[in-house]
Amino acid sequence: MKQQGKKKRVSPILLFFLIFFAILVLGAFGFIWWVNVIVKSKVFADYASKIVEKYTAITGSFEPFMFYGFGLETSSYKGKGKKESPIASIAIAPLTVQLRSIGIFGRPWIIRSIELGDLSVVLQNPELPPERKTENLPTAAALKNNKEKTVSIEKISIKNLSLSWPATMGGGGQVNGMELNVRPKEENWDINAHRGVLLLRSLPELALENIKGLLTKTSFEVSDATLHLKSDPKATVLIQGVLALVPPQKTHLNLSLHQIPLDSILFGSLRNELKGYLRGNIGLNAESDIAKTYHGEGEMFIDQGRLVHLTFLTNIDSFLNLHRLEDIPLTVAHFLVTLEPNTIKLHHIDWQSEDTMKLTGWVTLVEKNVTGTLMLGLRSDWIQKLPGLGAQLFNAGADRFFWTEIHLSGTIDDIHEDFSPRLNQAVQGIIKKGIEREIQRQVPGRIFRNIIPNFP
Known part of the structure; x- marks a missing residue:
């Protein structure tokens, strides 16, 4: 009498693919876990701090990063500028960097946006050697056309900017509560600012309505800036023109x-x-x-x-x-x-x-x-x-x-x-x-x- 049924044998090919898929999934999860550990580590935060120091002459530290969508986020960054830096101190909380998903594995990395919550900056007069006193500011094109071709930035936004400068820089002053958006425009940066209060020596408090302009290698070209007395919105000051940043502008x-x-x-x-x-x-x-x-x-x-x-x-x-x-x-x-x-x-x-x-x-x-x-x-x-x-x-x-x-x-x-x-x-x-x-x-x-x- 023949057996009523026979045990089905699993195909070796199917078994191979099942094992391969399991290894692939485990590998992917392992890789993600490993990357996540790296990103959240102090080593990665210190590495990011060294990159900032290399290009800005600011010595500081990031809090550990974490993944945020197709990007990274850290709760804060604090730093102090060296004597050759125009920045005396800086504090950011929080900082988010978003990448374009299609550009993660390519070069350059396309940074869709850099978003800063509260940004506090104190400026200083940099002590530059003679050969660097006519140095131009970095342009948007410089990031796109650099030899390493590592980064391309599409937008920088700051929700709450506080900026102050000493009496040796135009008599001293500060800006509080400014909202700032920056976008690349050909070789320059397109600046659009709203809100904020401007405090200058011997002048009453000025409320900022808007500032629009173009940041170039040597100047800030103001196309439209409107301010008014904080105590009287009808009392306005309109500004247009070119503000020099480095000689010979x-x-x-x-x-x-x-x-x-x-x-x-x-x-x-x-x-x-x-x-x-x-x-x-x-x-x-x-x-x-x-x-x-x-x-x-x-x-x-x-x-x-x-x-x-x-x-x-x-x-x-x-x-x-x-x-x-x-x-x-x-x-x-x-x-x-x-x-x-x-x-x-x-x-x-x-x-x-x-x-x-x-x-x-x-x-x-x-x-x-x-x-x-x-x-x-x-x-x-x-x-x-x-x-x-x-x-x-x-x-x-x-x-x-x-x-x-x-x-x-x-x-x-x-x-x-x-x-x-x-x-x-x-x-x-x-x-x-x-x-x-x-x-x-x-x-x-x-x-x-x-x-x-x-x-x-």
Whole structure:
């Protein structure tokens, strides 16, 4: 009797493929496990730190990496720059690098994006040897066309950038809370920034609306930058031009100011004495070292301007009992400005209040020291109310105004003018002569001649 069934024998070929597949799967998992261990190791983090140090002169350390999609992520990086680096210190938390999946096994590696959460950078003046002082910045093309052809970056994004620089770099300052996106554009980098607060020496806080431009080997070409006072969104500053980064490139910037409150930029008593809103344009030129070489020329206007309790005008108003010069609206307020390191000069000043008052001249501020010469013109019928004083203090002009020269000195916190002392001295002289005449009228002169031989 034949057996009802026979055991099926497994094909050797099928068995081979099953074993091969199992080995392949185990090998893949083993490889992934091995790579994962390597990536998460301190050795890999230290290796990445050495790569950064090689190209940036920044000594630092990464926290261990982990896989994140088709890329890597680390919780933080902290580093300090060497003396030849423009970066004094840097901190990143977190950092994510995403690769294109099709480019993982090829060359160059295509980095789809580098994403940084919080980036804090402190700049410094690098100490470069003479042969490196004209070194160009790395370009986008340099990464694509380098001999090793290892990396190609498509996008860099920073969610929260904090950047600060010392007083030796443009007077010092900082930017906080900026969002920055960077993309390669031919041989350069396309920059697009939003948000943030800019703090500069002697200026109020400025809120950043946007900055668009192109970072080249030697400069940053600003196509559009808009900032406004943090306390007043209507007070805006628009910037266009070229900002030099390395020699021999030069800086050429155009600044347009709109509705800037004067009390936000003035100091000392001037904050209360000159009111209104500043507008105008300034052209700024400089060598690569902007802080030491800049020269600016501009034309300014004051809208809704007023002179409030200006000392020499208040003294004249009190003496004449006019009640017209204590708070003067300016119907014309125009001047030119020149800017140089530690120096601000206002010249060709032309301020008018209808047909009552004119003020012309110049004022220079060197650090905190003030010098200047102003010509004050008042309507003729007012000067005629100064009995015996008009001729001493004022000269008649062809424009039916009487003019006097006023010299300024002192500091921005304590400005002195020489007109008020001259007015007081002239008034005292008039009073003294009046008293003498009254005494002569009331008392016989012979009595005083007996007492005072030289009495007239």
